Amino acid sequence: MKKKPDKDYLLRKLRFLPLPLQEVLIHNGHLEQFPAGATLLREGQYVSAIPLVLEGRLKVYAEVEAKRLLLYYIRPEESCVMSFSAVLEDRPSSIVAEVEEDAVVLLLPSGQIHEWLRHYPMLNQLFFRQYQRRYTELLQNIEQVLFHRLPDRLLAYLNDRKRLTGQPKLNLTHRQIAEDLGSAREVITRTLKKLEAEGSVRLLEEGIEVV
Amino acid sequence: MKKKPDKDYLLRKLRFLPLPLQEVLIHNGHLEQFPAGATLLREGQYVSAIPLVLEGRLKVYAEVEAKRLLLYYIRPEESCVMSFSAVLEDRPSSIVAEVEEDAVVLLLPSGQIHEWLRHYPMLNQLFFRQYQRRYTELLQNIEQVLFHRLPDRLLAYLNDRKRLTGQPKLNLTHRQIAEDLGSAREVITRTLKKLEAEGSVRLLEEGIEVV
DNA sequence: GGATGCAGGTGACCGCAGTCACCACCCCGA
DNA sequence: TCGGGGTGGTGACTGCGGTCACCTGCATCC
Numbered sequence: 001m002k003k004k005p006d007k008d009y010l011l012r013k014l015r016f017l018p019l020p021l022q023e024v025l026i027h028n029g030h031l032e033q034f035p036a037g038a039t040l041l042r043e044g045q046y047v048s049a050i051p052l053v054l055e056g057r058l059k060v061y062a063e064v065e066a067k068r069l070l071l072y073y074i075r076p077e078e079s080c081v082m083s084f085s086a087v088l089e090d091r092p093s094s095i096v097a098e099v100e101e102d103a104v105v106l107l108l109p110s111g112q113i114h115e116w117l118r119h120y121p122m123l124n125q126l127f128f129r130q131y132q133r134r135y136t137e138l139l140q141n142i143e144q145v146l147f148h149r150l151p152d153r154l155l156a157y158l159n160d161r162k163r164l165t166g167q168p169k170l171n172l173t174h175r176q177i178a179e180d181l182g183s184a185r186e187v188i189t190r191t192l193k194k195l196e197a198e199g200s201v202r203l204l205e206e207g208i209e210v211v
Numbered sequence: 212m213k214k215k216p217d218k219d220y221l222l223r224k225l226r227f228l229p230l231p232l233q234e235v236l237i238h239n240g241h242l243e244q245f246p247a248g249a250t251l252l253r254e255g256q257y258v259s260a261i262p263l264v265l266e267g268r269l270k271v272y273a274e275v276e277a278k279r280l281l282l283y284y285i286r287p288e289e290s291c292v293m294s295f296s297a298v299l300e301d302r303p304s305s306i307v308a309e310v311e312e313d314a315v316v317l318l319l320p321s322g323q324i325h326e327w328l329r330h331y332p333m334l335n336q337l338f339f340r341q342y343q344r345r346y347t348e349l350l351q352n353i354e355q356v357l358f359h360r361l362p363d364r365l366l367a368y369l370n371d372r373k374r375l376t377g378q379p380k381l382n383l384t385h386r387q388i389a390e391d392l393g394s395a396r397e398v399i400t401r402t403l404k405k406l407e408a409e410g411s412v413r414l415l416e417e418g419i420e421v422v
Numbered sequence: 423g424g425a426t427g428c429a430g431g432t433g434a435c436c437g438c439a440g441t442c443a444c445c446a447c448c449c450c451g452a
Numbered sequence: 453t454c455g456g457g458g459t460g461g462t463g464a465c466t467g468c469g470g471t472c473a474c475c476t477g478c479a480t481c482c
Contacts, residue, residue: 401431
């Protein structure tokens with residue numbers, strides 16, 4: 001991970017966009033790095049720039065009365081629809097965005113977004129796609145919460161993590177899992193044990209393994 | 212409500228859009244009426260046209276294993292983002308759209324949408340706004356489900372209905388409410404009684420009154 | 423008339439999961 | 453070396469709400 005906002009680097013990372021749009025974003029965007037654990041956006045904050053993730057991974061939460069619920073992850077070539085809509089509607093953010101894996105982010109100044117949207121259909125498409133994806137993710141989430149019991153939800157979550165990190169053994173504390181699922185630590189411990197007894201997971205010292 | 216696709220009628224109803232876009236939509240759209248109770252879109256169905264509601268009200272559900280959850284309402288000048296994304300992604304619908312109040316709908320053929328999106332920024336904005344609204348609605352919904360007890364959710368639902376219909380006395384069966392909230396009829400009966408005892412609602416013969 | 427169906431109403435039961443209290447363990451720093 | 457912080461683990465309790473069974477009342481239709 002290089003520090004300098006190298007143009008070649010940016011061109012490489014933005015390959016998925018048409019050339020003229022690449023140029024505009026590189027010219028006007030602001031490249032920044034964030035270490036794991038950093039908070040990009042807090043609840044109630046006004047959004048001055050829309051993040052486009054180039055490397056690493058962000059985690060987006062809804063926060064209600066000190067309780068959290070994991071909404072989605074932002075991976076490279078993706079952006080944050082909540083920031084986007086906060087800009088379009090000129091309203092403060094209602095969510096929290098945290099860095100989960102050291103991230104390189106291109107910050108797009110919110111003032112110019114409207115103009116770009118008019119000129120570059122691809123940018124429209126990008127955000128439509130993002131919205132669509134987030135919406136269906138959220139939908140699946142709510143279906144899980146409403147119609148499925150915790151063991152199912154937990155298993156689905158673990159499978160997601162496995163896909164996301166690419167590692168078979170998940171290094172997560174029970175507390176972390178509980179926070180992501182909006183549950184409690186003891187409950188996760190108990191449910192994990194139950195899943196292990198059923199043979200769906202293995203609880204090793206190196207981490208949790210989904211069978 | 213007139214039957215003929217009268218151009219004056221359409222122009223009046225589409226006033227909220229810029230003139231050239233109005234013309235295009237009127238030329239290519241297909242005006243249709245649906246009676247209350249009709250189903251516009253079923254789960255798993257492919258979407259051939261995106262509905263733009265001119266009158267009445269649609270109700271959109273997610274359906275999972277015979278259980279339902281109310282997602283949102285579509286009112287005049289609004290559209291259905293789930294149809295929209297089904298078109299963009301060329302995937303079948305995962306939701307159900309029903310007519311709740313006799314509706315007049317302008318059906319926009321999905322094939323031409325892409326082209327229109329390129330030419331009319333206003334159409335982009337329309338759908339972005341829709342996405343944004345639906346997303347935050349869904350978010351509030353999931354927060355309700357996760358972090359609030361049924362009495363709160365029920366009360367929020369009743370207040371929504373009151374705002375939506377404009378009538379102080381709600382004509383809903385307990386079964387309907389239960390379906391919308393993904394709960395059971397007896398539970399709704401019980402909870403309504405509880406709310407009445409607390410003085411938050413009044414259960415009259417003419418309907419439910421939120422205090 | 424009886425049959426059927428839908429509305430609301432109610433008591434009993436019970437399972438899931440959230441909460442509390444309290445373990446033991448381990449690592450680290452003072 | 454002793455504490456303090458973080459882990460995971462467990463038993464007991466509790467309440468919410470989903471389910472079942474069964475009731476009444478009312479409208480409709482043979």
